[in-house]
Amino acid sequence: MSLPSDPLPHAVALTRARTPLASLVMLSVGLSLALFALSSWLAGSAVLLPVLGFGMGATVSCLFLIRHWPARRLGYANALTLGRLALAALMLVPLAEPGLTEGSSGWVFFCLALVTLSLDGVDGPLARRSGLAGPWGARFDMEVDSAFAFVLAAVAWRSEAAGGWVLMLGGLRYLFVMAGWLLPWLDAPLPQRFRRKLVCVVQIAVLAGLLAPIAVPPWSEFAALLALAALAWSFALDVVWLARRR
Template sequence: MSLPTDHPPRAVDLTGARSPVASLSLLSAGLALALLGLSWRLAGDVMLLPMLGFGFGAGVAGHLLLRHWTAPSLGWANALTLGRLALAALFLLPLARPGLTEGAMGWGFFCLALFTLALDGVDGWLARRSGLAGPWGARFDMEVDSIFALLLAAVALRSGAAGAWVLLLGSLRYLFVAAARAWPWLAAPLSQRFRRKLVCVLQIAVLAGLLAPVAVPPCSDLAGLLALALLVWSFAVDVLWLARRR
């Protein structure tokens, strides 16, 4: 799905004299190298999966940035969102090796998930403060949230914290986007609602909680199912709102 075009923001250049794409490319290269080192440290040997996953995501972001971003700088907000994408890519490690969710390493990934979630509120604040807030940055932030949630759900499944149903908790937005292909009225713009943001935070927080080594069925199942019910309710509210205005 193509991303909406931002109106040219007027703000102080936060990334120096480099173009936004050059800034993103340099930052992506540095983050990819950091991921290679962190993966080696966490897994005990060379694991290319996080670096490759991040590289693919950064490449897509760079392509769309080149097409749709018109500001003179990348901005700290988009740089932080790219950093959150790199942190999300680290969860490809426990996805490939579920044993990493046990013991001290499991608590480490749990804390990493909470830290990544906490950063989610910072990039929006940075965008507004710098005058670079706009549709592209908001969409980039939302896509990183969606990828992060899906990875957490997949790790929760692989670790045995929840059954296959947990993938719905991480992929419901993608199902909504797919449904919009069949029913285009679902793709109409939605009004801003705090309820939607709150549910998203709760969704990812519960998914992060499922990574804690103490999260085992049936308690983990109950927490996940409650979060899924809340997420389904939020989507149902939006679908009904769109249906009445088609």
């Protein structure tokens, strides 16, 4: 009977992740309870969809934490990013019930979306200040932003603030990732660019604005179209840069 080739690296990884993993699990449970209470209050009845969506995201985060997080503590920045994931999952409530984007409830979801967006500028500096900045935290932050944008785009479509094409505004990055599976040169690392961050903020800000009850066609569609044009321009620049270096 053959022995495992090298169990030590896996054991070391589990040891390193045990403390941050426990923190992530406990924080996820607490956020799930708060999310259930808040979403049920906003919807006027018990709602499980946001909790299920957040649970799926938190589970994937736990799996990647075990494999890729080298520090012995989770850190406030990653805890904050997990909180933003919970707030993003809260947007599944108006996705299931588009009528909640009207009246006072619409303004509440609009404000919550703006809070989620504003917190995106906090976790990065917090991670650098605590000495825990790294590739995993940056990827975690980016994936939460992507999920948040896609859910917002879906809400905009369901609430008729824009047509079905608005899903491109939330899903263009996922199309880029899938294209990288077919064309590996698209999956090469990209240099840091302020332009990319700025366009991401504009993208999510416009999508959050489409939650406001006053966001109605044709002005809402015009704003979304401008944001989509900016996002497509940014991706086009990245594709050209990668194509020249393949």
